[in-house]
Amino acid sequence: xxxxxxxxxxxxxxxxxxxxxxxxxxxxxxxxxxxxxxxxxxxxxxxxxxxxxxxxxxxxxxxxxxxxxxxxxxxxxxxxxxxxxxxxxxxxx
Numbered sequence: 001x002x003x004x005x006x007x008x009x010x011x012x013x014x015x016x017x018x019x020x021x022x023x024x025x026x027x028x029x030x031x032x033x034x035x036x037x038x039x040x041x042x043x044x045x046x047x048x049x050x051x052x053x054x055x056x057x058x059x060x061x062x063x064x065x066x067x068x069x070x071x072x073x074x075x076x077x078x079x080x081x082x083x084x085x086x087x088x089x090x091x092x093x
Contacts, residue, residue, distance in 0.1 A: 011049075019049045025062075042066050043073070054086035055079070 011021035027041030028034045047060030055078055062073040082089045 017051045019051075021045075021047045021049070023047055023060075038066065039068055040066060041069050043069050047075075054081070054084070 007026040008024040009021055011019050013019045023045040025041070025043045025045065029040065034040070042065040043062045044065055045060050045062040047058060050057045058075070058077045058079070060075050062070070062075070064070050064072070081087050084090065
């Protein structure tokens with residue numbers, strides 16, 4: 001089963017660099033043959049995003065909605081533009 005991005009997402013910007021969202025992730029199985037409902041993956045997430053320079057942060061907590069989903073999951077991701085104005089791979093003069 002593959003799931004790479006939210007199936008449904010609703011977000012709100014709290015400030016210029018802050019946002020919050022509710023996301024729902026799904027894993028139905030193969031397109032040609034969906035799995036039975038009890039074998040499908042469904043999770044609901046509450047997330048927050050801080051978009052800064054040079055570091056951005058995404059964090060959240062998720063809860064499984066089916067027996068094959070993880071019961072509880074947390075995520076914390078740090079991101080940076082490596083080639084942007086403050087990036088690690090930007091040539092300094």
